[in-house]
Amino acid sequence: MDRSVSPKAADFSIALLAWFDAARRDLPWRRARTPWRTWVSEVMLQQTTVDTVAPRFEAFVERFPTPRALAEASDDAILSAWSGLGYYRRVRMLRDGARACVERHSGEIPTSYATLSELPGVGPYTAGAIASLAFDEAVPAVDGNVGRVVSRIAGLKVDPSKPAGRRAVEEEIRLLMPASSPGAFNEAMIELGALVCRPTRPRCDACPVRAFCVAVDDVPENYPLKKTRQESVAVSCVRAFVPAGDGGAWTVAIDEGGRLAGFREFPGRWLAPGESAESALRDALSVLGFSSITIGAEKARCRHTITRHRITAILHAVRAVGPPSSSPAKPSSIAELSGPGVTTETRKLVAAAAEVGP
DNA sequence: TACGCGTGGTA
DNA sequence: TTACCAAGCGT
Secondary structure, three states: OHHHOOHHHHHHHHHHHHHHHHHOOOOHHHHOOOHHHHHHHHHHOOOOOHHHHHHHHHHHHHHOOOHHHHHOOOHHHHHHHOOOOOOOHHHHHHHHHHHHHHHHHOOOOOOOHHHHOOOOOOOHHHHHHHHHHHHOOOOOOOOHHHHHHHHHHHOOOOOOOOHHHHHHHHHHHHHHOOOOOHHHHHHHHHHHHHHOOOOOOOOHHHOOOHHHOOHHHOOHHHOOOOOOOOOOEEEEEEEEEOEOOOOOEEEEEOOOOOOOOOOEEOOEEEOOOOOOHHHHHHHHHHHHOOEEEEEEEEEEEEEEEEOOEEEEEEEEEEEEEOOOOOOOEEEEOHHHHOOOOEOHHHHHHHHHHHHHOO
């Protein structure tokens, strides 16, 4: 590797690593750099901010200290431990990856990029991050930060979120990366993107590698190429608060396989254009086996966004005779309705209803 | 390849 | 208020 590193690349690394040594943040996953802690943190940080992950990281690795511990955990346990992090599919994939370690590697985490890449939920970035940060393998790890930093430094007019753009960025990294400390190099590039080479208002005046940067003399914000975004869609849904016991209400579990699988929510459904809330609720509750349905007043409403769907959820008070025991609907206590087993939309509705009054 | 997947923060 | 995300991955 060293033979391909030019004197200019060596100067780049020296400047970058000196900056990182002084500026690196004290983050939980950096305090003990084990392979498992690295893996967990990288998955948590996918599309999720440091401020969201930091307060939840230690509790998770304390509860599941090894891949084997997570491999053997129940759905309820992992979803509860992941509560508040979003993208719940990630923790199921992490568990699948942990199970693969148990089944194929005696519970150990593979040490090479190639073998890490064969684990479920481990893509090019995560494999590169674990291999380099935990095992010091000299491989690129291109996340959103690194894609932005490298496209600016090299003046690449590519979209690093696409495979072709990512490969172009990886080629540049191979020219720059020092054989002596690839892990520190990758982590420093990520940190540079987060603290200095930001998406908007980059702090080029404080950049340790501005002497090597093409975009600093251009318009840095023009790099990298932006991905085209889907238009967001406004949708409404109606839900029923059918009392069940002391402050509680009937809920249904979301089907396995769909989004938010495993969480509970108030019964209801999307509102078709022009459809009345009353007929939609009557329909949804009948399907679940409720009878003698009386739709009451609006009890609460909330706004909630899931990816590109802007949802307005409206909760109605409803009186009805409970369904037979064969129904998927079950009673939930008031405590459960504001706990980690329900969707965020449900917690918002419960909170909004509490503000109005019981 | 384009899309779906959750959440909380910022402009 | 809405737009745009923030350390991606699987399908």
